[in-house]
Amino acid sequence: MGTLNSILLYLTQTAISLYLLLVFLRFLLQATKADFYNPISQFIVKATNPAVIPLRKVIPGFGGLDIASLVLAFALQVLAIASMVLIKYQVFPSAQLLLMGGVFGLLGLALNTLYIALIIMVIVSWIAPGSNQPAIHLVYQITEPVIAPIRKVIPPMGGLDFSVLVLLIGMHVVRIALYDSAAALGVLGVAPWLS
Incomplete structure (x- = not known):
């Protein structure tokens, strides 16, 4: 692959990935019932509205989930x-590769997003507990629905909350299973969020 193709691939992947992340965060923020009036939520909604609003006319929400964003x-x-496949290999990928890669890619994105949010939450709890930053508030709102059920089973002991550690271990187990499944199906190289 030539230099021009490498640059084109990088720029294309970066643009699509950044917008994909915004759209997925919009879905996640609505699913976790995060603060809609948070400035970061407002930015995400405004950035994704041009693509999501027309889709909502065709794909309604279901059970409080923004299916159009998903x-x-x-x-x-x-x-x-x-x-990626067109630029790198100059062939159009099969429908199976696209569908399976899309599913594994979204699952990987969900794991990565939750993982980063948990790490941010842990670091902030050490260096700035009780911070009122809008980003930190959203991180807590995103992670709490996942941590709360674990915290009910494993309550904090001696001031230490082991629920985050248990969740991170569980997520790593799921990541290994997804990675091996994607490799077995031949879609590992095209599911960038799993690498």
Whole structure:
């Protein structure tokens, strides 16, 4: 692959991945019922509205979930895979590769997003507990629905909360299973969020 193709691949993947992340965060913020009036939430909503609003006319929400955002995230993941294969190998990928890569890519994105949010939460709890930063507030709102059920089973002991550690271990186990499954199906190289 030539230099021009490498640059084109990098720029294309970066643009699609950044917008995909915003769309997925929009889905996640609504699913966790995060503060809509938070400035970061407002930025995400305004940045994704041009693509999500038309989709909502065709794909309604279900059970409090923004299905249109999830479908758009999947479509962006498929577009990222198709563009990567087209630019890198000059062939159009099969429908199976696109669909499986899209599913594994979104699952990997969900794990990565939660993992980063948990790490941020842990670091902030050490250096700035009780911070009122809008970003930190959103991180807590995103992670709490996942941590709360674990905390009910394993309550904090001696001032230490082991629920985050248990969740991180569980996520790593899921990541290993996803990675091995993607490798077995031949979609590992096209699911960038799993690498």
